[in-house]
Structures are given as structure tokens and as C-alpha cells.
Amino acid sequence: MATMVTGTRPRTRERGSASPGFPGPGGNGSRKRNGDDPFFHPDSRSNRYRIGVWVALAAIVMMFTALTSAYIVRAASSDDWQALPMPRILAFSTAVILISSATIEAARRKLKADLHSGYTTWLGLTTVLGLAFLVSQLLAWRQLVRQGVYVASHPHSSFFYLLTATHGVHLLGGLFGILYLLLRSRRTETELMRIRTLAAVDAATIYWHFMDALWIYLFLLLFFWR
């Protein structure tokens, strides 16, 4: 096991070598090893935003997994389940959030290509679309309330309000993140700031795409599962 870098053996392979063992000092999976000292290169350290967002998504997945299992168990455990008529406006919500995923991706690519004005424009557009999605969800609630369907009306409506609210709160968190990026969008003078901003925008984009996918999943679960 010559490639194992462990225990008592003094470290023989230093940075730059193509060791198939652990991914180098720090082991943080930094792929870019350029510059004088790849280890303390800000690109490697700013990876924390990307790692952090994936870790946070794992927690969010667990929460929605728990709610999904509750949904399935509750639907199967009794005969009081009534199908909720789908509020029409949800089709609009779905379209809006799909488009917003494209716009935030555009913003990320503009920033990577150093096209600053394009970056802020696309990011601003994403904010507007995110808000439009939330408003559209609220309108869906209002449609249901008008029909006399409330949280406690029947289990399907309980889950509808609960899942849309939980998703909405998470999306709102993402919106605050994007607003923060917008407010700081001018602060890219130094290389360090640029690298950090890129990492933060990557993280925000990952989160936003996930919120998009999560909504599609919830939409399918709520209205097409059975």
C-alpha cells in the first residue's frame, strides 16, 4: 500500500504530485492547483461556500424526505383522503421558477466571463422572477381559500399548504442570498474578492437550481402521485 499516506510514515509526496491517495494537503478537493501556493490559494479556501451549500442541501433533502414519508403514510392510513383540485395558477408558478433557473445560470456565466453588467442584470431578473413565484404561490392559496379549502379541511390540503409554505420559506432564504450578492456586486476589485464572489455565486446558483427541482418534485407529488 505504497500510496497510503498515513500514520507514522513521514509525508514523502508533497503538493503537485499525482498521488492517487488522499487529495493532497487539506484534502478539500480543490481542483485548481495553480499559483505559488495552491494550498493557501483563496480558490481552495473559498470552496467552503460550495461545500457548505451542498451540506445544507443534504439537510433540506432529509426534511422533505421526512415530510414525503409522512405524506405517503398519511395518504395510505385512512379513507378520509380527498384529492385537492389543482389551482390553475400553479402552472404559472412552475414556468416562472423554471425560467428563473435559466436566468441565474446566465448570471453565473456572465460573472465567470467577467461581464459585469450582464451579471447584475440577470441576477436582478432572477430576483424579480423569484418574487413572482412567491406571489403566484400566495395567489394559489387565495384561490383555495375562496373555494373554502383551508389547512385543516382534509389531509391533502394540509399537506399542500405545509409543503408550499416550507418550500416558500426556503426559497425566500435563497432570495435574501441573491439580494445580498446584488448589493455586493460592485465589490470585485481585487482578485481575492472576485474569487470569493464567484464561489458565493456558485453556491447561490446550486441552491436556486435545487429549489427549482424541489418545487417540480413537490408539484408532481402533490398532484400527480395518485
Add this chain to the structure above:
Amino acid sequence: MSEEHETVHRHPAPTGFIRKYIFSVDHKVIGIQYIMLALVAVVVGMVMSVLMRMNLSWPGTNWPILGTLFPGGAPEGMMTPEFYLSLVTMHGTIMVFFVLTTAPQGGFGNYFLPIQIGAEDMAFPVLNMLSFWVTFVGFVVILTAIFYSGAESTVGPIGGWTGYAPLSALPNSGPGQGMGMNLWIISIAIFCIGSLLGALNFITTLLNMRTRGMSLMRMPLTCWAWFTTAVLALLSFPVLLGGGILLLLDRIALTSFFIPGGLYLSGVLSGTGNFPLHTGGSPILWQHLFWFFGHPEVYIAILPGMGATSHILATFARKPVFGYRAMVFAIFAIGLLGFFVWGHHMFISGMSPYSAMTFSILTLSIGVPSAVKTFNWLGTLWGGRIRFTTAMLFALGFVSLFVAGGITGLVLGQTSLDLPMHDTYFVPAHFHLVMGVASIFGMFAATYFWFPKMFGRFMNEKLGKLHFWITFIGVYCIFVPMHTMGIVGMPRRFAQFTEYEFLATLHPLVVFVSISAIVTVLVQVLFYFNLFWSIFKGEKAPENPWEATTLEWTTTSPPPHDNFAGHLPVVHHGPYEFSVPGAPRDFIMQTDAEAEVTSGNGHDGHGH
């Protein structure tokens, strides 16, 4: 040596009192804040356990002070059964969440994980500060649930720390189940959020912030334990949070997630009078959601203790940890299996015998990595020149308690044995030994071990050893007789047993347990005194008083604001290089670049 260190941007330490000690972003201050929170919470929890013991041993006695504090729960100083139940609930909740989860992970993990991997702070310092203050708010809310006096004036909800539905979902199901129960759920939800922020930080820090040369397999076992604990918290707390939201909706939005139809409560049928209509909910669903969190939670409590024990045993046995790799994989195996065994808490819930058998087999298989850890601890001790410091004694105590409490886990993990034992004293005896007392022993060991690093002074060893021996004997005197009571059939959660003739012969044992408990609790005063006295008056400690090897011992005691005074250490060795043949001293620091290392001490589990 200066070229051996990496210069990093040096963060100036904050100077204002508030930024330095209250809303600090320094992981060391936050760690101490978590420990202080646990030290306060554990007093509340212990007082409650003593009150319970007094009521069990001397039922019907008047305690005038109780009557003054809780006129509804203890009229004229005599405890009502509901008051006793609320003590059970709050004791469990406070101990599990605000002691066993905060001190080992939030406290010692926060303080030492960044230092041991050679980082200047956590990955997200502000998030770290938030996680503590969110947890603190959770604690304040649970205290409000205690002192919230509605018409009933118990000390909070009476549903047990597991909050089983439907009683927990119905505000009129008993005293304390109204606003008190709402506050309980809200507190737990807040706690979940705080723990999630912490877990996010721990995982990112460990993955991203390790210093040069700190490969994964060079990390101290404490770091592995905190990392695995963080992963468990990250994946289990969201499930409890989801369940908590559903439960709260059942209570305040009148949904029926957990409440079945046709309930009849205090003479009122669901849907008539002031009892709202509920139909079709599943109380068992709550149990599944709760225990999917609840079982990993017990590993959240004990894994950091295991890490600290491995660390301390190696240091004071002057030997490398036996089978380092096996220890790492055992931690992982325990964490992983912990997610697939929640059903063993629900054997009597009417589950299919096939699922019960699956859960049972998975549960028993946790015995394998647990045994790996135990034998490796013994292997570490074997032939060592052991230094019996107080920290070492508590680490040895941990091993003893872990084995004693773990063995009965094998009994309860089998369906056929669990059915008669369920809800008897055998169960509290088992889990108090293994997840309660063993974890706390791990934390005592950690306190005595790391105190010199945290405060630059030693704790008093004589007082420490006295504290150890009385506590060690005391906890066995409390919990071993409880096994007997359980086998006889004494049910848990009962306020008193005066009505049960077949339990009358056990009464002397009940009194014995109570006296042991009171003595053990009183001895903790010694610990508190030693702790706070030593902060100011203890003997001064050098940088590396225990001649240990890991990175926290390369910096000053206490460490400066950025841990390594503007430099980051570079790691050249594994974490436990003690008694290396041919080395000038019996230990090699992880940062020691010059040390000529001969092969053959085989501490990393694969021979050279």
C-alpha cells in the same frame, strides 16, 4: 522552524467586552459558551431527577418549598402524579438536548476541532455564533415551558421527552399539555435549527480547513468523532424538525396528521363540545419520525465521548491508539447503522414481526463496531505505562460504563426480550448508563484533560480523583439496582408504587437508589467548585502539560485569538505517536519535522 509554518492573514482580536465574550465569533469563546450552557442546564436536570427520586422513595411527604413554587403541581408541598410526569418530561428533554448534545459537540467540538486540524477558526464564524445564540433561545423557551403557570401550574408538559401523539397533539389531554406543550415543541424546533447550523459548520470546516499535511488519516480520533456526530445531526435533526412542525399544526391549525378519528377524551368525543373534530391521523407516524431522529441522537451524545476517550487513553497509556483505522471505520459504522435501527424503540407498537426482526438484527449488529472500539481501547491500554490522572480515570470509567450499559442494549435489542422489558426500569437503567452517564464521563475526562489548554491552569487532581471515585461508584449504585427492578416488572414513569403489592419488597432498593443519587448529585458540587476555583487559582499549566502529540498542544495555553499566532502549523506525523522506538522522547508531536521515524510501531492498523 519558521519556514515550517505558513503565514496567514492575522485577525486582530476584538477588544470590546460584547464582541469578545458575548456575541463573539471566536470558536473558542463559543465553545466555552456552549459548555457553560450545558453546566447550567445539567443543574436543572439533576435537581429534577432528585425531586423524582424523593417522591419515589418517600411518597406522600410534604416539601413546603415545592408547594410555594408550584402551588398547582404540588398543593401544600405534596407532588401530584402530573407534576411527577412533567419532571420526567423536562428532565429528559433538558438532559438530552441541552446537556448531552451541547457540551460534547457544541462545547468541546467547537473549541478543539479547528485547533486540532490546524485552522484559525471555523469555516463560517458568524454562523457559529448564531448557532449558539439560537440554541440559547431554545433553552430560554424550554425554561419558560417549566415556569409557565397556567391554571395547572405543573413544571411543563407531561408527555415524556418523546412527546408521543396523540396526547402530545391534543391541548386538553392534561395539565401542562396546553401552552406548555406548544413551548416545548417550539423550543425543540429552535434547538434543531441551532444544531443544524452547527453541523453545517463542523462538516465544512473539517473538509475545507485542514492545514498542510493534515490528511484525513492523520486526524485525531476526536475529530473523526465530531465529524461523524455532525453528519448524524445534519441528517437527523431535519426529520425531527419536520415532525415537530406537523405536531404543532395538529395542535394549533387543527389538522390531523397524528390524531386518529373517534377519540374520546375526558368525557368528550372528538367533534363535540370544545374538542375539535379530528379524523384519520396516524400516531405511529409520529413515533417513526421521532425515533428516526431519536436513535441517531443517542450516538450524537456518545460519539464525542468515544473520541475523547480514545484520545486520552492513548496519551496517558503512552501508546498509540490500537488499530487507528479500525477505530475510524467503527465510528462510521456506528453512525451509519444508527440510522437503520429506530424501529427497536417501537417493538410494541404493533409493527410487523418481519420488520421487528430486521430492526432487531440491525440493532444487534451495532455490537460489532462497538466491540471493535472496546477491544481497541483495551489493546491501547495493554502493556502501557499508564499515568493515572483524573482525566485518565474518567476515560477508563467511560469504557467501563460503555460496556456495562452496552451489554443490556443487546438484551433490549431482541424483540422477544424487549416485549416484557419495555417500559420497565430496565430501559432507563440501560440508556442512562450508556448514553447518559458514559457520555458525561467522556465529558468529565475531556474537561480535566483540556482544562489546562483552555484556561492555562490545572484543575486540582486530588479533588478530581475524589470526584471520580464517588461519582463512579455512585452511578453504579444508582443504575445497577434499576436493572433488577426492571426484571421484577417495575414500570417506569410511575409517580409512586404504593398501590402495587408485588413491588413492596423492592422499596428498600428504591430508597437505596435515591440515596445514591442524592450523594452522587451532591458530589458534583465538588466538580463545580474545582472548575471555577481552578480558572482563577489553579496551578499554572505549561503549553503541553500531558506530553501529548496533537496540534492543540503546540500553541499557548490558552491559545491566542487566531489559535496559532499568525502561523498555521504543518503536520508531519500521525496523531498518536507515543513510545516510538528510537525516538529521543516517548512522544512525537504531529508538527515535529526533524523526528526520525522508524517503522514498526504499527499504530495505523496496517503493518509495516
